[in-house]
Amino acid sequence: MLKQDNLRLGIFLGFLAPIAGLILYYFFAFYTRQVGFLEFLGYLKQYKNLLTAVSSISLVANAILFTVYINNRKDKTAKGIFVATLIYGIAVLLIKVLK
Numbered sequence: 001m002l003k004q005d006n007l008r009l010g011i012f013l014g015f016l017a018p019i020a021g022l023i024l025y026y027f028f029a030f031y032t033r034q035v036g037f038l039e040f041l042g043y044l045k046q047y048k049n050l051l052t053a054v055s056s057i058s059l060v061a062n063a064i065l066f067t068v069y070i071n072n073r074k075d076k077t078a079k080g081i082f083v084a085t086l087i088y089g090i091a092v093l094l095i096k097v098l099k
Contacts, residue, residue, distance in 0.1 A: 010080020017065045018058030025057045055092040
């Protein structure tokens with residue numbers, strides 16, 4: 001499945017990778033402090049600088065995924081990852097500006 005060259009797969013992976021980045025950030029930065037995941041999500045709403053850090057890690061996860069698919073010449077999948085990254089980045093920017 002992951003070897004397919006498919007735009008839908010790219011969009012799916014492009015939205016999944018930032019969630020994985022968010023979870024990894026939580027485990028490395030907050031889990032050791034015994035902060036619950038829902039409390040962590042509350043901190044994201046409250047602190048803009050935390051949102052910036054988490055979104056950066058999440059977008060790096062997409063950049064790695066994008067690079068892997070570009071290097072394997074899976075251009076349609078890479079295009080889907082790129083589209084999802086743009087949507088994700090614009091959403092984070094809007095949240096920060098409108099907050």
